[in-house]
Amino acid sequence: xxxxxxxNAALKSKQKKANAKLHTSNKxxxxxxxxxxxxxxxxxxxxxxxxxxxxx
Numbered sequence: 001x002x003x004x005x006x007x008n009a010a011l012k013s014k015q016k017k018a019n020a021k022l023h024t025s026n027k028x029x030x031x032x033x034x035x036x037x038x039x040x041x042x043x044x045x046x047x048x049x050x051x052x053x054x055x056x
Contacts (some may be wrong), residue, residue, distance in 0.1 A: 031039075
């Protein structure tokens, strides 16, 4: 009985891991503070270059 239980436990754990890989998380990707600062800088640069063209 113990051998059967061990085998079933191993198979169950493998199946659980496979299912976990299939169902990806809906969490957004982590963006570090440095990356956020770079993105904000780029957006600010784009906005400043676009604004004079719109006012003319």
